[in-house]
Amino acid sequence: MRNLLHLILFLLFSSTAISQAADDTLYFSNAIKINFAQYKKESTLAFALGDLERGEFLFDSLVQNRLVGTTFDNISLKKSSGPRLRLSSVKKPLFLLTYASWCVPNQGEIPAINKLARQYGKDVKIVVLFWDRKDKMKKIARKFSGRITICYAHEYYKTDARIVAALKHTLGFPTSYFLDANRKIVDIRRCGVFKTLEKQQYQKSFDLNYNSYLEGLSTIMIKNPDADDDTK
Structure with a gap:
């Protein structure tokens, strides 16, 4: 009986851990929403002013700091x-x-x-x-x-x-x-x-x-x- 109880507890723990790991997955569609309005505002202004270097910098920063490593939907x-x-x-x-x-x-x-x-x-x-x-x-x-x-x-x-x-x-x-x-x-x-x-x-x-x-x-x-x- 004790062994059976241990097995049940182990399975419950494993299931919970797996569920939590799945929940911790950061998907692209969610990551892109984080402070995106600010990025859009700044990049739109940069391109409107003809500051291509600034626009490209903002894009690269968004990609490298927030999107790389996330899971694509x-x-x-x-x-x-x-x-x-x-x-x-x-x-x-x-x-x-x-x-x-x-x-x-x-x-x-x-x-x-x-x-x-x-x-x-x-x-x-x-x-x-x-x-x-x-x-x-x-x-x-x-x-x-x-x-x-x-x-x-x-x-x-x-x-x-x-x-x-x-x-x-x-x-x-x-x-x-x-x-x-x-x-x-x-x-x-x-x-x-x-x-x-x-x-x-x-x-x-x-x-x-x-x-x-x-x-x-x-x-x-x-x-x-x-x-x-x-x-x-």
Whole structure:
């Protein structure tokens, strides 16, 4: 009887400890709300005054001091084709890039992302999330590699309210989220290299964007030695 009592107490304690550990998990959607109004006010003012350095400093401080290490919410995304994607089903590091069809990418940017998908697709899940209705994002979505999972979300869809509020209406877009295999946030970055280059400078634009995204990917994965080495 005493042994049985000990076993029951042990199970109760273990259950409570596990429950408490779960409750202590800080999710991105909650972390982003902490003093966010103050951050939004200061960053909006900085960009309005043309103080890009101050704006970038505030963004980096928010990411590094409050968001890195939190757990990305287990959201469910509508894919351009096939069943929905629930992030908990992804068992490897994840690179989530938020976009919009009206946000014209730099020349060479999409080809750079496609090359990374060919090289690292076995080691990391690459997802592009469009803040669009399905019919609005189809054309540009076709420019991405088949190795990239294309998803979409929009205020028009009632089930997307939580996703839109947590991501689009906070850090905006385009934004890159780099998550480890347990959905822990390793880094969050503004996307690509925003430089206006002449059309004949395509290769330079491609290289700048490729290296920028590769630097982000390097925080969550190791290069596959057998990766495709295409240049475009």
